[in-house]
Amino acid sequence: MACARWLLGRWASVWMLLGLMVLGGCARELPYQRLEGPTMGTRYLVRFQPPAADFDAAALQASVDARLEALNASLSTYRSDSLISAFNQAAPGQVMPIDQDFERMLDLSRQVHQASGGAFDPTLGGLLQLWGFAWPKPEQPLTRLPQAAAIEAAKASFDNLSQPAPGQLVKRAPLQLDFSAIAKGYGVDLIADVVHAQGIAHYMVEIGGEVATRGKGPAGGAWRIGIEEPDPLSSVRVLARLNLSEAALATSGHYRNFFELEGRRFSHIIDPVTGYPVAEPPLSVSVLASTVALADAWATAFMVLDENRGLALAEAHGLAVYWVYERDGVRRIQQSSRMSPYLVPDAGTH
Ligand code: AMP
Numbered sequence: 001m002a003c004a005r006w007l008l009g010r011w012a013s014v015w016m017l018l019g020l021m022v023l024g025g026c027a028r029e030l031p032y033q034r035l036e037g038p039t040m041g042t043r044y045l046v047r048f049q050p051p052a053a054d055f056d057a058a059a060l061q062a063s064v065d066a067r068l069e070a071l072n073a074s075l076s077t078y079r080s081d082s083l084i085s086a087f088n089q090a091a092p093g094q095v096m097p098i099d100q101d102f103e104r105m106l107d108l109s110r111q112v113h114q115a116s117g118g119a120f121d122p123t124l125g126g127l128l129q130l131w132g133f134a135w136p137k138p139e140q141p142l143t144r145l146p147q148a149a150a151i152e153a154a155k156a157s158f159d160n161l162s163q164p165a166p167g168q169l170v171k172r173a174p175l176q177l178d179f180s181a182i183a184k185g186y187g188v189d190l191i192a193d194v195v196h197a198q199g200i201a202h203y204m205v206e207i208g209g210e211v212a213t214r215g216k217g218p219a220g221g222a223w224r225i226g227i228e229e230p231d232p233l234s235s236v237r238v239l240a241r242l243n244l245s246e247a248a249l250a251t252s253g254h255y256r257n258f259f260e261l262e263g264r265r266f267s268h269i270i271d272p273v274t275g276y277p278v279a280e281p282p283l284s285v286s287v288l289a290s291t292v293a294l295a296d297a298w299a300t301a302f303m304v305l306d307e308n309r310g311l312a313l314a315e316a317h318g319l320a321v322y323w324v325y326e327r328d329g330v331r332r333i334q335q336s337s338r339m340s341p342y343l344v345p346d347a348g349t350h
């Protein structure tokens with residue numbers, strides 16, 4: 001606002017011109033701010049350049065928190081009073097209420113479910129429970145593998161869901177929904193909408209590694225976002241850097257969440273077709289898509305899909321994808337053709 005006072009004066013038009021230049025300068029020089037808070041078992045982070053010096057960041061944070069609260073009240077399986085928990089506990093045939101976020105999650109999930117040949121499937125809540133990956137986590141880790149018959153019985157499908165009217169959902173067979181593989185990305189999209197609606201042109205939003213960017217980063221150019229080294233014990237921290245301006249990025253990884261039983265390592269990613277954890281998923285997959293929700297769902301799907309099929313689908317759907325594989329201790333990178341324009345050259349292994 002101090003800048004605006006420069007506009008006053010006798011030589012209004014000259015000052016106006018100068019003022020606009022100064023205002024432009026002021027806007028560029030406003031330092032980036034940071035908001036963060038807990039959500040979805042992790043934290044959200046917003047970095048942004050305020051549109052004015054007297055911008056009310058506390059009000060923005062209150063709006064972000066309110067939007068996330070509404071989302072969690074609908075879709076959090078951690079909360080027994082959420083719409084999704086009520087739906088999961090309901091008996092087949094019982095008509096249950098859902099809200100717009102729930103409907104949107106179903107629509108986006110169905111879209112990626114179909115496009116990925118069933119690799120992404122939020123109807124696998126029963127399988128997640130059987131394998132000890134659902135919330136609440138089992139008190140004891142699994143001591144034996146689930147029986148094949150139990151796995152067969154826990155399999156479910158989108159075909160078992162129907163929406164008799166807007167705002168209603170019914171299961172035709174016992175099933176439990178779990179949107180863990182898309183909800184963080186969706187949450188990022190929602191926060192980005194809130195931030196954007198405040199007239200903020202330059203921002204980055206993140207929840208647990210799922211990222212939306214717009215405009216410029218604090219260094220003046222595109223946002224620089226790192227794809228993390230999958231091995232947390234490694235001294236190498238960032239495997240690749242991406243230049244992102246208006247982008248939606250999500251990463252799925254096997255390296256943080258798995259369990260070992262009978263000498264084998266089991267991924268938290270389940271192949272909905274077999275009902276078993278994926279045997280040798282990539283160490284990580286990063287995806288750029290049109291929204292972070294879609295990127296998030298696709299990243300999980302690419303953990304399930306084998307390498308050739310994954311690459312073919314990424315090319316067919318025009319997705320920029322970056323896979324990190326490790327077989328017999330040898331690290332290997334695979335990427336789809338759309339990924340290379342985003343990669344910062346020479347960032348490779350530093
Ligand atoms: P993400 O980190 O986005 O890949 O999400 C992984 C989580 O999604 C897992 O911990 C499970 O809760 C759930 N999940 C596992 N396999 C699938 C799948 N094939 N489709 C949808 N969700 C899944």
Ligand code: MG
Nearest residue numbers: 181296297300
């Ligand atoms: Mg995901």
